[in-house]
Amino acid sequence: MRASAKMAALAGLCTLMACAASAGERGADGKNHGRARDAVQLGPRPFYLVQDMDEGELKDALEQCTSGPFYKSDFSISHRGAPLQFPEHTREGYEAAARMGAGILECDVSFTADRELVCRHSQCDLHTTTDILAKPELAAKCSEPFSPAEFDPISGERIKTASAQCCTSDITLQEFRTLRGKMEASNPDASTVAQYLDGTPDWRTDLYSGSGTLMTHAESIALFKQLGVKMTPELKAPSVAMPYQGDYTQQAYAQQMIDEYKAAGVGPREVFPQSFNLDDVLFWQQADPLYGRQAVYLDGRVDDPAFEPSLEDFQNLAAQGVRIVAPPIFALVRLDESGRIAPSDYAIYARLAGLDIIAWSFERAGPIENLVEEGRQYYYQSVSEAMNKDGDMYEVLDVLGRDIGVLGVFSDWPASVSYYANCMKL
Template identity: 45%
Template sequence: MLCFIRKMFAFFLFFYSVLAIPPMCPINEDIVYSANVQLGPRPFYLVNDMKPSPLKDILAECARTRTTYQPSEQSMGHRGSCLFFPEHSKQSYEGAANLGAGVVECDVTFTKDKELVCRHSQCDLHSSTDILLREDLASLCSQPFVPATFGFTGHRLTLASAKCCTSDITLKQFKTLRAKMDGVNDAATNVTQYVWGGIPTWRTDLFESNGTVMSHLDSIHLLKQLGVKMIPELKKPLVPMPFDGFTLEDFAQKIIDEYVMNEVPADMVYPQSLLPDVIYYWLENAPDFGRNALYLWDPVDKKDFRNSALWPDFAEIKSKGVTTFSPPMYTLIDLDNSSQFCCPIISDLALRVKDAGLKIKTWTLERSGSLYNGGGMYYQSVNGQVPAKGERVHGIISRDGDVFTILHFLFQYVGIAAMFSDWPSTVTFYTNCMSQETHNYANRIFYRFSSNK
C-alpha cells in the first residue's frame, strides 16, 4: 500500500509539472534586480571632468580602489530614476534601487474611483503616458488633443495642447496605460507628434516605450521587495475638493492606511507634501508617520527665492512638530559677492532653517542639462543666472564635474541630510566614498573658486 501511495504521489508531481498549473497565489511580477549596487559610468565621468582639487583627489582615489557600493538613505530616487526611465514606472523604481537609492518616491494622486496612483501631477497623463493614443481612453480626457496652428508665413499662432487627468479615468483603466518619458511637442499638428515629442535633450528615450504605470499599492509591494524606504508625496488635487465626497483629509489618511494595511513600519516611510495642512494632519492623526514627514517648500517666485518675506515661519513649523524641511537646492547655496573670488556660501535661508533646528532634505540633482551650459534653474543661485544683490559676480558652474563641488558643499557645509536625484548613482557614489574620516579631512580644506574656469 505504501509503495502504491508513493507511485501515485510521483505520478501526481509529474502530471502537475507537465500541465504547468499556475499557483493559486502568484507572486508579484518577477524582478530582475542586481544583488549589488550598479553605479554605471556617470559618477566616474563626473570625477574625470572635475577641475583639480582635494575633493577630486578623494573621489578619484575612491573610484580606483573601491570595488563595491552600498545603498544609501542619503540618496533618494526622485520619481525613481527618471533620467533614463519613465517617471513613476516600475522600471524607474527598479532602476533607482539598482543605483543605490535607499529611499524611493511615489508622488500620489487619485483616480475617478478614488484609488491612489503614482503620478507627478493629477493632470499629466497626456504628457507622461500613451493615453491620447488610446481610442478607448482619449475621449475621456478633460481636454482632447488640439493641434498647433500656424499662420500663412509659417509662424505659430497657437500651441498644441491636451489635458488628461487621473481623475478622468478609473484605476482599472489607468492600469492599462503605458508610461513614457514626460514631455510633449507643443508644435505638433497631429497627436502622434504631440505624444512622442518634447523630451528634454539631456534625457534618453531608449527605454520610454514600455513603462509600467504603478498604483500606490503597487509601489508599496515593489519597494518592499526591493528593500528600500518609501516617500509618498501627496500632490495638490487639481479638481475641486471634496471630490465626490472624497476630502483632502480622506486623501491624506488613505495614503497612511495603505502602508498600515501592508504592514510597512512607520520608520520606513517619509510622507511629504507642499500643503502644510496635510503635514499637520499627519502629525495629529498619524504621528508615527507624521514625525518623519517632509515639509516641502517651493518658492512662489522662483526668481525671488531670497526674499525672506516669502519664507515659511521656521520656528512655528518646528513648534508644530515638523522635523524636516525640504526646499530646492538652489535656495540653500549662494555666492560671496564681497570677494574677488566666487565662493559658495551657505544661503540666509539655509542658516534660518538650521537655526530653527530642522533637518534639510533637498531636490533635485541630475534634473537639468549640461553644467557646461550653467545647469539651468537648479543652479541659478551659483551659475550667475540670478545673482544676489550687490556687485555681480560670475558663477562657479562651468563643467559637468562641478556637480560634485555643489553636492559636497550641500552635504558638508549646509549639512543636508539627503538629496533627491533623477539618477541616484551620483549621490550613492559620493556618500559611499565620503567616510566620516574623509569628511573631517575635507572640511578642513577651504575651497576657493576663481571666476576664470
Template identity: 50%
Template sequence: MNSLVTLALAAAAVAVPVQPRGGGDDYLVSLGPRPYYIINNMTDGPLKTKLQSCENLPQTINKFSIGHRGGGTLQFPEETKQDEDAGARMGAGILECDVSFTADRGLVCRHSLCDLHTTTDILLRPELASKCTTPFTAANDTADANALCCTSDITKAEFSTLCGKQDGFNASATTPEDYQHGTPDWRTELYDTCGTVLTLDEYIDLVDSYPGHRDFTPELKTPPAQVPMPFSSAYVQNYTQQEYAQDMVDAFRNKSIDLSRVWPQSFTYSDIVYWLNNDHEFGKQAVYLVEFDTPADLLAGTNNLTVAKAAGVNILSPALPMLLSEGGPDNKTIVPSAYAHAAIAAGFDIIAWTFERSGPLATVKAREEYYFNSIANITSYDGQYYEVLDVLVNQIGIIGLFSDWSATVTYFANCFGLKGPVGGSYT
C-alpha cells in the first residue's frame, strides 16, 4: 500500500471518536482484573455462570456502586483526590466524603475527626505535630508508641498542606518516621506518594466534574470524646452539633447542587432528625448509619426501627455482619439475619457497608475481621465475595453498597441490571 494512503487511513482511524461508555465525554469505565479473579475463584453454579456471561459486556457508571471513602481505598490513601478518581474510574455512581471540622470551622474529608496521625503525614510536620491533641510519644518497654491528631487541632488551610497516606501505624515506633508504617500486608503503599487531601468544597467540585452525573454521599462524622460539643477554639466559640450539621447542608446549597444528588449520612440519629425537620429536601434522602455489635444493642436497635420509620427516615444503612447469618439445614449457608428481615418488614430501603474492606477471605476468621464476623465459620475463599453480594441483593434487596474497591460492585450491579437509589423519589 502507498505510504501516503497508509498515513491517511491511520489519521482517519485516530479521528474516529471513541463511543462513550457509561458517562459520555469518551469516559471509559475500567474495572481491571479483580472482578474476574473473584468470579474464577467461585464454586460452579448458576451465580458463577450468570456473572461469567457478563465478562465481555461494556461497563457503565452505576449508582448501586458507592465509593467508600473514595472507592479505591483498597489501594489508595482514603479520602484523597486519587482515591476518588480511582472510585470514579471504576464506575462508582455515588462517591463519599466523611465530613469532619477544623479548628476554624472548616469542613474537610476525613474518616474520623481524630485520625490524622494514622492517615496523613502530620507527625512529620513539626509545626503541625506540636498542635496535636496528644503529640507523638515513642514506644518503650512498657507502652506502645502513641499519638492523637484531630482535624479540630488545626485550621482548614493547615489541613490542606497535609499528604494523605494509607491508614496504619507502627506501634513499636521510636520516631515519627517509623510510626508512619503499619499498612495491612494485603493492602499496598505503592500509591502513598502524598495523596491530595480534600476540603468538602473541593470534594463537591471534584465529584461534580466527573462525567456521568455522579451523586454525593457526605457523612457527618460524630465527634469523639476528645472533641466535646459544643466545640471551642481560638477561632470559634460554642460550635454546636446542629450548626455542624447545618454547615454540611449549606456547603451543597452554596454550590447550587441539586439535592436529589445528595445522600447525607450520619450515625447520630439526632442529625438525621435535624435535617428532616429543618431542611426536609436534604433530610428525606438521609442515610441512617447503624452499627450494633452486642445482642442487647442489636435487640434495642431492632425495637427502634419503627420509631425511626415514623420519624421519616427512609434509608437504613447497617454494617454487613448485622445483615448476614449462618443458616440452612447444616448452618453452612449464608442467609439474611433476623435484623435484615426486621428492617425489610419495617419498610426501609437498605444500603450496606463495607465491601472489599476485609482482605483475603481465607484468613478472616483467624484475623477476627469485623465485616465477616457473623459468617466467619463458613467463609474461606475469595469467590464468596460475590456469594455474599448475591444474598444482599437477591434475598435482602439492598439498593446500594459501599465498597473499598468499586470495580467489584460495579461489575455485579451492571451484570444484574441494578440501578441504585433514585434521587428525588423520597418524600
C-alpha cells in the first residue's frame, strides 16, 4: 500500500453516501454490478492502457479483468459527455459515455438571452465548440466578431492571435437549437473563419463532429433518465453581470437549475449539483436541502499558488454543510520520498474532516509522452515527473480509487475509468 501513515487513519472511514452507494450497487453474488443490468461496451482503449503499464501488481490485477463482464458504475463520471472523441455536451457524446459505463453524466449549465438553460461548458464558448461563426446571421450577434490573426510581414511571427467570443447569452434558445456541436478547439493562426474552426488537436478526432446535437438542460435530463444514469449538472459562472436583464439573480439561476429536475420528476438522490461558487452550494443546501445534500463544491482554490490545505480549512467547509469537494487530480496526489505517487495533504485532510471527494478529469490531458514539454501537464502537474506513458494514468487512478477512496472520477473517455472501477469493484 502506497498510502502514508496518515492515510492509515482513514482505513475505517466510510461516509454514509459512499457506503450506501456501495451496498446498493452489489448484486446477489456480491459483485458490483452498478445500477444497469446490461453489460457495457468499453472498446479497445482501456486494454491499451493496461498493456502500456509497467510490470507490477497493479498491472497484474487489471489484466485479470480483461474478459469482463463490465457494468455501469457510479465511480465512472462522464465529463462533458465523451469529448476525447465526441463534441462535448452533445447527445452523441452523452450516449457514447453511457455505453462506456458511466453511471453519472454531466451537463454544464449556462443560459441563453431568453434565460433558458442549455448544456455548455462555458457561457462564452460557442465560437470554439459550435459552428456559430459559420452562420453569418448568428455570428453577427456574437459579443466579439471573428478577428483574423496578424503576422509581422518581415519575420512572419504572429503578432495577434485569431479571436472571437460568442456566448449563449448572445442568442435565444430558438437560435441555439440551430447550432451543431464541434470538437472544442480553435486555430490561433487562422485568417478565415473556416481555418479558425479547424483547430482540433491531432490526438483527438473530427470523425464524429458532423452531427453534434446540442441540448438544453431539460433535454439532457430526459435523455439521462432514458439512459438510466444519475446526473451532475454544473452551474457555470455567468459571463454577464448579474442580476441579468434587471431581475435574473444568481440565486434565481441556481434555483431554476434545480427546478428543472423537480419538473422532470428526478429525485434528489439522482442529482449531484456542482459549482465553483461556494455560495451556490450553500444556497442549494438552504433552499432545497434534499437536493443540496449531494451538492459538490468544485474547489478552484488549488489553482492559487498561495493556497495551503489544512485540516482546519476542511473542517470549516464541513461545518458550513459541504459534504463533497471536487478538485482537479493534481491536488489529490503527490510524489513521496521514493518518487512514487501517493495521496496529497489535500486528500488526507479532506478525508479526515469527513468529506467525500470527486476528482477531475481523467483522459483530459491527451498523450502522456512529452506531457511537460508540450505544456499539457495541468491535471498531473504534481506527479508528472513520474509519468512518461499513457499506462501511468492507471497508477494515478489507483491512488485515487483505493488509497484515497474518492467517490468517483470524471473522465473525457469514461470507458477507461469504467474498466478500473469494475475490476477493483469500486
